[in-house]
Amino acid sequence: MTIPARFTEPADTTVEAPPKAKRKAAVRREVGRSIPRLESHAKVDGSAEYIYHLRLPGMLQGKICRSTVPHGRIVRIDASAALAIEGVHAVITGEDIRTLIPDPYYGPAFHDQPILAIGKVRYVGEPVAVVLAADLHVAEEAADQVVVEYEPLEPVFDEVAATKPGAPIIHDSLRPAGMFPDLQYLKGRSGTNVALDARVLHGDVEKGFAEADQVFENVFRSRKVVHATFEPTVSLAELNGSNGLTIHTSSQSPSYVRAEVSRLLGWPENRVRVRTAFLGGSFGAKLYIKLEALVAACALLVRKPVRIGLTMEEEFYTITKHGATVRIKTGMAKDGRIVAREVETWWNGGAYADIGPRVSQKSGFTAAGPYDIENVSLINYAVYTNDPPAGALRGFGISQIVWAYECQNDIIARSLGIDPLEFRRRNILHDGRPHATGTIMTNAEIDEVLDRLSDRMHWDVLFDHGSGPVRRGRGLAIGFKACIAPTTSVAVVNVYGDGSCCVSCSTVDMGQGSDTAMAQIAAETLGISTETVRVIHPDTDVTPYDMATLGSRSTYHMGNAVRLAAEDARAQLLRIAAATLQTDIEELEYRDGAVISRSGARMTMRGLMLARFGMQAGTVIGMGTFTPPYTKPDPRTGQSPQITPYWMLAGAAAEIEVDTETGRIRVTKLVNVGDVGCAINPAIAKRQLNGAGTMQLGFTLFEEMRFNEGQVINASLADYKIPGMLDVPEDLSAELVEFPHEHGPFGAKGVGETGMFSVSPAIANALCDAIGVRIMELPLTPERVLRAIRESENRPLESE
């Protein structure tokens, strides 16, 4: 659907973009300051609040009993031994939950996931029962004593195999979530593991290939990885009065949790209160429903507060990043221009859809890359398998896609003898040109990103590839992402009786610095110091709606809402001043947290509040609502004139050393360049790029969930390695490209995911540059590199 334009703030959506040269930032005091995060001190002294630490009086701890088979029917659950253990309060099963919630299936895209398994399990680790006890150790001991008997069913793990005829079917039929009209056509579809088959058609791809001078086709794969947040997932639920429920949860999406738990219970939203605190990292792991429905149901069943906090091992069984198989076929013209591209992607969504279909759809429509290609066909399959569910992970599928197209672009460039950077310059999608989705590209500084990469890498200078067993290489890659649409953010800025103020919004600060950014935006608008602004954390009873903290949308969406709310508060303060000074509002100017009249009279915010309320009293409540315009894609072509509020553009370049005797890659230099529009806080924005770059470095070099018949065999941080300080490149840097986005708050765009996009292909391209081998599958483990070297030398590894 199209959101009527009148609902959107005119200042944000209807202003014509001025020429770039004019879109330089005005003089600002707070926006653009690289101040430390507001909560830095509290995080160091231990006073910062995390839900994992929360204990409620009288609460029970829950321990989840999990499926031991990847696919099977539940024949029997015997909790008698568990219940016999002293201190065990209850053992809850899916059938118990059904007494409270007749249809206990949840999910943001499909209502496919039971709160606890009912009748069937679909992956190893699926929650089957919960043991509740006041003492967590008792609950853990008892959980081991719950006996579940399964009748095994044939599993399927590979995302391509799962789409083939004859593959075991994991869900009887599809149940799209009611909130998405565009998915309703799938309702009741059966006999398939493909939850969504999303296509974008642009031009005539067959004709393009026919006219191409050369066609390249490759398949790229990436494996499942996990978010590995330091604070594990945790939720607590308690009764709130006689007919309400409060959920304390480590969630990126409190507003969604409220709506979904309300829907499950059949309650209006105002009876469910969801509050969050700081998150100890999330990266997409703590989105939508994770433990919230389960603790809510348990608390209502036993009429006591219930807490469930996962162990790190359980995180591996809760949500993962999609493994993906990408077949990419590209038609080239002699002049090095891409004339046709077809990308077919199989997304391994695991046993439950979570937001996977949206991942496949929304990252899928960018699968041709930020390139100007006349003929494009993009096909994305969101596939059910018997792996743990896959959902959002920083980048929302983009890094799997960029991995494919930027590796292939390098293959093509090398094959055609074109410098990889020049190859990309030649094909870039410039502002004003239509993207494959039909949306015109705007505010996309990809040229500048390439220029900065070139500068930083001294691309024009001859590069020493080394000799001997350790070889050196360099590579680069670019990528882009659309921001999620359509979504809304609402913010409130309260000015208190003494003129101090707060920002009240439902954006979750999970380490990305959103509190600080929102405070800077409010402070800039109100002309006060950022450090004096207080940011109130999400509590759905009182902080207004926000779609969720995801997809790098907060700075743009909530930032705009906060800016509008602060402007509203400022306008109210001006009206108070006009009334108090008995003057026209036009005679007044708001400057540096005060109103100044032409006659020189000055009223501070405190003074204005005193004037308005006659004492230190009252609240001036500024409100801001931001919903950028969006047009629903044509279901036949997947095209839309306005598919995203903005594009995130980024590039990465790497210099590496490869030990050809061990296969080990050492990244010596990593540069991440991101088009951020305007950095509200440059230091934080750079840390986002470097943090994302380092995270993707782990996914590139060694992170990989390893499975044995659906069982994760490295489900611990001892066996699943994430980057440590020694893995960080000596020369790690980030660079911000800042051309203010015409509709961003002070020109800002999101940056949380930007640094993820291009790291993997940059390193793989550098590997090829160093030793001439091309690896098509992530991660680039020493074993895989060594195998590729041996294969290239026609002497395979002994193990094979």
Place this chain on the structure above:
Amino acid sequence: MTIPARFTEPADTTVEAPPKAKRKAAVRREVGRSIPRLESHAKVDGSAEYIYHLRLPGMLQGKICRSTVPHGRIVRIDASAALAIEGVHAVITGEDIRTLIPDPYYGPAFHDQPILAIGKVRYVGEPVAVVLAADLHVAEEAADQVVVEYEPLEPVFDEVAATKPGAPIIHDSLRPAGMFPDLQYLKGRSGTNVALDARVLHGDVEKGFAEADQVFENVFRSRKVVHATFEPTVSLAELNGSNGLTIHTSSQSPSYVRAEVSRLLGWPENRVRVRTAFLGGSFGAKLYIKLEALVAACALLVRKPVRIGLTMEEEFYTITKHGATVRIKTGMAKDGRIVAREVETWWNGGAYADIGPRVSQKSGFTAAGPYDIENVSLINYAVYTNDPPAGALRGFGISQIVWAYECQNDIIARSLGIDPLEFRRRNILHDGRPHATGTIMTNAEIDEVLDRLSDRMHWDVLFDHGSGPVRRGRGLAIGFKACIAPTTSVAVVNVYGDGSCCVSCSTVDMGQGSDTAMAQIAAETLGISTETVRVIHPDTDVTPYDMATLGSRSTYHMGNAVRLAAEDARAQLLRIAAATLQTDIEELEYRDGAVISRSGARMTMRGLMLARFGMQAGTVIGMGTFTPPYTKPDPRTGQSPQITPYWMLAGAAAEIEVDTETGRIRVTKLVNVGDVGCAINPAIAKRQLNGAGTMQLGFTLFEEMRFNEGQVINASLADYKIPGMLDVPEDLSAELVEFPHEHGPFGAKGVGETGMFSVSPAIANALCDAIGVRIMELPLTPERVLRAIRESENRPLESE
């Protein structure tokens, strides 16, 4: 100061009052419904939240060491024995607090009360030190071991004696609170125990007395009583991040607590968060600062959460109702009309002013009664003594004043041979006539109150006074009160994504039913069912400012703010409908929670939200701010054209039996009639009248704090009797007079205190009617009645 009219919603203040006949209520669905209180179920099943039950992880419990002398210098505090007890974390003294807060004196009217005594103590029970321990029993044991040595000073307890030359001076000099400009002239005044000497002069009282045909002069006294709430006073403080503080407190005034604690700490308000829950009764006891500054200081000193909850005994040492001595002199004309009245009142404020000076001033200016008197002089002394502090108690001093003037009116009527009811009718202050303060009386249905009393009591029917040892009598009284001014209330009505909604305000539901009233007002305005509205409890971070829940102001002030907020939300929903239906807003009507167009299209609140935000998303935030107009009194005359937003009028009548052999009074019938404007919830309003009537019955018949050299000798509910079921009159009833107030929300005025005013004189007048004796001092204990009987018979009690 005068609040400029433009700051106030025009609908509330500028509309001319229509003739009374037209001011009948419109057809309403929610307002006027006698639904049970929304939290009834939660209170019965135990799920309602009270702060007294709150425990914070890692918290310390505090036990207060209290002064054992009524007036003295602190020579030495020796905490060594206490600190030697295992488990004692710290002993905090006033000097420790000074290291954190250099000037740790607080108070709503005067900054006279130290958080812990510094140098001096001024009453028995004054907090001198606090012992902190994880275990409350350890803290209690240790508190007994803290040795404090005092150098005694001469005390003074009587409020009249304390004003005489040569009386011991309790405070060196006066320190009026900065927030009240009108008190600043007192700053630094020394050598007096009179904190405030408030006068109202109207006409020429000397001339009035000179022209009177007869002059009556009497002195009436009432003794100190206590609030006796079921939930004792409790506060907890914890650090909030590295530079903030959260206070959970049983308080009627969260907004004030935030402002005052911020002032003490020298912090902006946005660093202090104050939240409250249901109160288990309060009646004025939990206003302003009680334990909040103490727990805040302790938590900051020890960097841990600190809880202090009082015992019932400690309540007697924390806040009380003023004892008062009232000298009332009335000049009468032959025709039974009052021509002059002089009232001089000494208010026993105890050792610290708390809100006492405002009690003396604001109830004091009504001391001539709701009568039309040409010449009036009202003098009120707020007096420091060495009793525990006195503050607000349901009625804010009015019952002490009505006690005097309504007893005297009866004396005069009897003396002049005029029926008491007729006497009052003859002197009533009718609408349109100026009150002693100069404010014109409006919306005051005192005639109607008298008519209803007359009807209910069958006043015209001959009354059987009985014979033998048990005699019967009947009496009545009327009284009135001004509502506090100037004050502000702010409310928010949030409409959530599914169309459900909440009212967010800082009014504290302490049993009076404010949650239900606010929900009814919002529901009426939005055309939905009250039971679907959720009311969010005060949390100063997010619920907007309210002056406090006191003085029967919530229904009028916050009720108006909620109505305005709901109207604002409704207007926004209408605009959404107009945009969605592409029609003019004038074509639309809001009815029954939906928008209906002339063409018959109907959009529910849920549908409107979906239309606006494109999915179940967003928040429509309605705001309302209400500050009724007020004009500061002339400091010379105490007169003001607008001293109160409205008057509360009430009358009570009683039938009693007196056992002349024991002196025991049994109230057999008690009627309370209150002018409530419009009852938002008639059942609750009636319960307010009956509850207040029963409370005042206790104060009338037996409640009295008894002292021995400043020590309360009946500080327990075993020794200090409050009314039980057997004390409730068999025939207890309340009647509501409902002429909608022109500016009240749906015509409503406050009612929380109304039932207190007239009960004591009605009973005393009935006593005189029964046996011809007149008692001038409350309570009317059997001993006092018997003594009066014996004195009237010239045979004093043996004990004398």
